[in-house]
Amino acid sequence: MQQQQQQRRMFTAALLALVFILAAVSTTEAGKKEKPEKKSKKSDCGEWQWSVCVPTNGDCGLGTREGTRTGAECKQTTKTQKCKIPCNWKKQFGAECKYQFQAWGECDLNTALKTRTGNLKRALHNADCQKTVTISKPCGKLTKPKPQESKKKKKEGKKQEKMLD
Numbered sequence: 001m002q003q004q005q006q007q008r009r010m011f012t013a014a015l016l017a018l019v020f021i022l023a024a025v026s027t028t029e030a031g032k033k034e035k036p037e038k039k040s041k042k043s044d045c046g047e048w049q050w051s052v053c054v055p056t057n058g059d060c061g062l063g064t065r066e067g068t069r070t071g072a073e074c075k076q077t078t079k080t081q082k083c084k085i086p087c088n089w090k091k092q093f094g095a096e097c098k099y100q101f102q103a104w105g106e107c108d109l110n111t112a113l114k115t116r117t118g119n120l121k122r123a124l125h126n127a128d129c130q131k132t133v134t135i136s137k138p139c140g141k142l143t144k145p146k147p148q149e150s151k152k153k154k155k156e157g158k159k160q161e162k163m164l165d
Helices: 002-031 148-164
Strands: 061-068 078-085 097-101 113-123 132-138
Touching: none
Parallel strands: none
Antiparallel strands: 061 078, 097 113, 113 132
């Protein structure tokens, strides 16, 4: 019984110590001066509008783009930014637009072209890209299969001519 009373006293003392520590911390924080928030600048500067990436050499790789914005009190209205055009992207749809293409379709015998469509996968730097695109390419040679026997006869004929010479 005496042991239980002693444990209660220790628990009460620990609880009072905790309350005292919390009170001390809160008064210390309350005594600190609050830092005034930075004045938010109401800028009349517009959003940056970026041109397309122009490669330094060739039609892909590292390059630069120009940015402009409007506003009477803007400190900076134009700036140049480095950019990169991936070399494996289809340039005809914009160097900053990446598409996921389907498999090539069947050859259209009227036009001798086969087509496929691509859905927009990713656009770099908020580029203005079409959601879907379609590309075409020639089907390739459409040849009629020749019988193998005629080739063999020609070779045999040539061999006999050589032997006779």
